[in-house]
Amino acid sequence: MIWNDIQRKIERYTALAEVRFQRVAVTEEQIRQYDLPTRPTKREGNSHAKNFFGDSVEIDAIPADILQELARDVIERHVDQRQFEITRIAEESEREALKGWRVTT
Secondary structure (H helix, E strand, C coil): CCHHHHHHHHHHCCCCCCCCCCCCCCCCCHHHCCCCCEECCCCCCCHCCCCCCCECCHHHHHHHHHHHHHHHHHCCCCCCCCHHHHHHHHHHHHHHHHCCCCCCC
């Protein structure tokens, strides 16, 4: 299953970090809000659809900029905002310091 494969790969490369996985889905409200095209849900041979009622929508029907914003919102719910701001300030300071470096060969 793709979900399990992705989790294993991410965990392999983030062994020293705490990583939480959360499945998210397109909501009915988002289908209406973004006027997303739907299609009948495939039932035959689809074990994922056994407890699902209604039509389906492809996630890539959401414009990329909106999808990025939705993903950012889900991720940021799990981020310590104080620590995030400290890290952002430190990175900005480092960027400014690097601008002063001159590489010579």
